[in-house]
Amino acid sequence: MSKNTNSKNTENKKLPIETKLVQQYYKEVFDPGDLISIIGLSTFYRREFAFLLVNDVFVRNISFKSASDLVNYLVRNPIKRAYVGAVYDVPPTKNATIQKIKWESREFCFDLDLNDYDLVRICGCQGKEQYCNVCWSLVQDAATFLDRTLREDFGFRDIIWVFSGRRGFHGWVRDKEAGILTQEQRNSMIQYLTLIKDEKRTQAVEKDLKHVLPLRDRIIEMVAKSFFQKATEKELRAEPFKFTKKQIERLQYNLKNSSRPFHYTYDSILENKQDRDAIFTHIITYRYPRIDRKVSIDIRRILKIPGSVQDTNGRICCKVDIKKIHKFFPENAPTIWDLLS
């Protein structure tokens, strides 16, 4: 798919990738240095790794003394998917399983996936296989919003974003303080960030943000602005907006020409007769980030190894610069075939 069209895209190369090809990739191309730049070297030998093998056997509780041991494992085994987990006090093994040993740290991670937006993908794309540049912008916006919130509200500095291989992004907060957060603390952060309750059913929205004005302002500045940039005239005339022609013209003019923060436009365009609560709720429902809670809260959770191959399409889970994330589309991620050709 061209990123400038709205046509739906499904990956063409769905055939199973040959194991030999995957092993060749790990031998010749995979750079463990990329992974180490995210998870660090000093605790590498105490990290849990996990693998889904081609016979669909899932193996956990594996650790490696060095990065080259990891590469050797990837080269010698029929790997379908490769994952990395938390750091423990001793290296996880079959005998010293992660339930038996002491958890030490794990980056605070996020999983943003287009699937979670199925109920509000107005473009008609559904599931893991379809996307277009209309719905892809939902996860792009979500990543930029979360990145800024994590920095400005929670004070984190070291955040890396990785293309998840299929329909979203993984965020890795690498700050030392983030690694040692307990489940309770991670849960509180996710509660803070979650405004849509029961995302797959009722999608009830929390609107009471009076004590957290920075979050509220950021929503207007980023989420609402993006919503209005993409909204059609027909949408703006309908419930809950019921904008007049004059309002729409002012909105579009300001979006194009105003250099002032968007909340000035937002506040000046909405009139008394308009139901601000309903408008805010609508915007949140359609464009606010939807986070996979379990990935962020569960301290023993595993996540795909950055640099590994996505088995369903051959794409590499590559790092993405948050400043350029709006220019990144799944087809920009290199494939195993590109890299081995």
Added chain:
Amino acid sequence: MSVPDWVVTKRISEVSIPQEHFQIDMNEWPRIARERANKLIQGQRWFPASGALRANYEREIYEEYAGHGLLRFAAAENSRVFGWLIEQEGDLFEWRFKNAKTLQEKIAIAKYFFGDSKVFEPKEVWTKFDINHSYFKDFRRKNKRIEAIGIYFACIPKIVSFRSLLLRDGLIIGTIGDFAGGLKIAFERLLRDRIKEAREKMDRTVKGAVRELQEELGKQIHAVSYASGKVNIEDYDLFNRQDIFPQCMLDLYNEVMEKGHLGHQERFQLGLFLKRLGMSIDEQLRFWYERAVDNVGITYEQFASSTPGYIIRHMYGLEGGETDYDAPSCSRIQGEYYCTFLHQSVDEIDKSIRREFKNPSRKLEETIRLLESKVIDKKPSEACAVMFSLRYRRGAKPIRHPIGYSTYAARTKGIIRKDEDPQQTGKKK
């Protein structure tokens, strides 16, 4: 500034009076401990040697630690005393914190619990942040500005969850008073650890006196609960009355009845609730044996002696650390267990209410909407109170404890009366 000596979780070596005062004296300590216990039972609130001379100060601080120290030992030996002491000392600490004379004293306490680097004093806050920014509008009033502190967000997760204070650059910013609840939780957590340490360190010389003290206190706490008009609900077999269960417990109970299975945490939540409503250990074992589907094919004896039986005995303080666990409070349930009004969707709650209240009147409909708005606004305790008023046609304050809910419901329904002495009514026990 150092932490005031009245923060009794301080180690003896950290207290400002000469260390030689703290030799164990079993002629004196039991009396001092009884006096402290009596004060706590009577709900007295005090500062040791407030405004007194240094000589009195040393004596009173000595008594503070001697009395509290021996009560800690008693709590380590008796689960009823354990829960009681944490609650009482927690309340006393909160009162003392709120009434501490200086802001510096309060900040020192916050630093003691959370660490120096996690607490930012007013001056540091206003060096870091621009008070003229619109986010800090509320702090421009002098009294708020000079009491504003910043605490690293991970120290008080509950405030983050509920978005109840401003969060900026990793700091929760509020006045020192806003953090009293969070500090009380930190105090109680540390006291729990100190009591566990006391269990390991107990000296042979104090054991006899501690046994006497804990038995005496156990009875006294029980007796006071009657005298203060608190009914001992364990005597009413309320575990058989699902009509007085709060919604969370009702959901869990129905889940067990319908599906025969609950997750570990939820089993613990319901099990402790049923226990607190008077279900004996044998009744509890029988209840889970008969209801849980994963017991198919094993005998009751096998069940009782295997892992599920162990877990149930654990709840009654007969295994593991031998803690006689109390039912979790609503705040704990909301954070760690299952709360209908926090973890169910509005849609599900709506359906369930409408199954119970068919064709609601206009007034009832308004109440249902009010409940749903509380759910959306993440105010589960208030939503539960609205649920109470829907069911029993009587107003209730925000619900803080499922046992409180059931007791009030039982009173409202006339199952128990405040003036009734359960020991004379021929009820169980």
